[in-house]
Amino acid sequence: MPVTSVVVRPRSYWKEFRLLSSLVAKINPRIVHTHGYRADIIGGALARSRSIALVSTAHGFTGGGQRNRLYEWLQRLALRRADAVIAVSKPLAESLAVAGIPRRKIHCVPNAFAPPPNVLSRSAARRLLGIAPDSLTAGWVGRLSREKGADVMLEALAQADPSWRLSIIGDGPESDALKRQASMLGIADRVTWHGLVENARSLISAFDAFMLTSRTEGTPITLFEAMYARVPIVATSVGGVPDVVTSSHAILLPSEQPAMIASALARIRSEPSAAVRRSELARQRLIESFDTAQWLKAITGVYDLARRRGRSRS
Numbered sequence: 001m002p003v004t005s006v007v008v009r010p011r012s013y014w015k016e017f018r019l020l021s022s023l024v025a026k027i028n029p030r031i032v033h034t035h036g037y038r039a040d041i042i043g044g045a046l047a048r049s050r051s052i053a054l055v056s057t058a059h060g061f062t063g064g065g066q067r068n069r070l071y072e073w074l075q076r077l078a079l080r081r082a083d084a085v086i087a088v089s090k091p092l093a094e095s096l097a098v099a100g101i102p103r104r105k106i107h108c109v110p111n112a113f114a115p116p117p118n119v120l121s122r123s124a125a126r127r128l129l130g131i132a133p134d135s136l137t138a139g140w141v142g143r144l145s146r147e148k149g150a151d152v153m154l155e156a157l158a159q160a161d162p163s164w165r166l167s168i169i170g171d172g173p174e175s176d177a178l179k180r181q182a183s184m185l186g187i188a189d190r191v192t193w194h195g196l197v198e199n200a201r202s203l204i205s206a207f208d209a210f211m212l213t214s215r216t217e218g219t220p221i222t223l224f225e226a227m228y229a230r231v232p233i234v235a236t237s238v239g240g241v242p243d244v245v246t247s248s249h250a251i252l253l254p255s256e257q258p259a260m261i262a263s264a265l266a267r268i269r270s271e272p273s274a275a276v277r278r279s280e281l282a283r284q285r286l287i288e289s290f291d292t293a294q295w296l297k298a299i300t301g302v303y304d305l306a307r308r309r310g311r312s313r314s
Contacts, residue, residue, distance in 0.1 A: 037075035053310030057086040060218035062147040083306035088218040089240025112295030113224040125206035139207030144172030149213035156261035158185040204229040227282040232275040249282035
């Protein structure tokens with residue numbers, strides 16, 4: 001797909017609208033598809049001004065501070081005016097309906113997975129991440145922000161068997177606070193902070209366990225990547241996660257439960273054959289249920305409905 005970058009300053013909303021308007025006039029699209037509150041508001045206004053069918057994908061709401069809650073409130077208002085809204089999980093679809101988006105406009109289409117071209121072997125991935133061959137290492141991958149629950153993972157590591165180490169791939173606003181937390185918990189020497197890593201999805205095979213400790217989620221792509229890599233999974237049962245994996249594929253836990261996460265790590269170590277079995281079933285489910293062909297067919301169907309609604313509105 002051809003991509004055009006539109007680069008503006010953070011608050012240059014009017015300039016962004018004008019640049020996007022020029023781009024839309026040039027390519028004359030039949031659909032405008034937006035992702036995220038800023039795109040939903042600015043791109044949505046542009047699509048409506050030109051009577052172009054508007055589709056938005058909602059990936060989830062994180063709450064947080066007052067400013068972020070304001071942005072999410074504005075986003076929900078914008079979503080009400082879209083011709084179709086794609087929710088990436090069933091709980092998110094329900095929350096959109098509760099927020100006032102007409103149910104007839106909401107379509108639940110979970111994310112899909114395309115296998116990466118070069119998943120590395122365990123030994124190769126460990127060499128790149130600097131993990132010793134015999135190290136018992138759990139991996140955590142994501143944005144270092146409150147909704148992702150890295151702080152809960154650190155609490156769990158402090159309660160886990162001391163032989164477990166933790167590799168954290170990612171960056172975000174809570175990075176410094178999390179490093180201070182690790183020091184206060186006395187586990188700083190057991191945590192490696194890799195920061196942003198290029199093509200991180202090819203490195204998940206390095207881990208003895210993949211940890212998803214989020215407080216809220218849509219349908220996390222990192223979960224798909226761990227399933228593909230056949231790494232034992234420990235995940236909080238939030239958002240769209242239970243739609244992707246069951247207890248047959250992963251160890252599912254409530255959020256905010258570090259003691260249970262620590263127990264799950266102990267279980268993976270003491271029951272290796274069961275962990276391998278879950279990992280194999282998880283990969284099988286991924287391939288059978290989340291391929292891109294089904295996803296593209298569903299998205300195309302939403303586009304067709306949106307165009308009909310757009311013509312009716314015009």
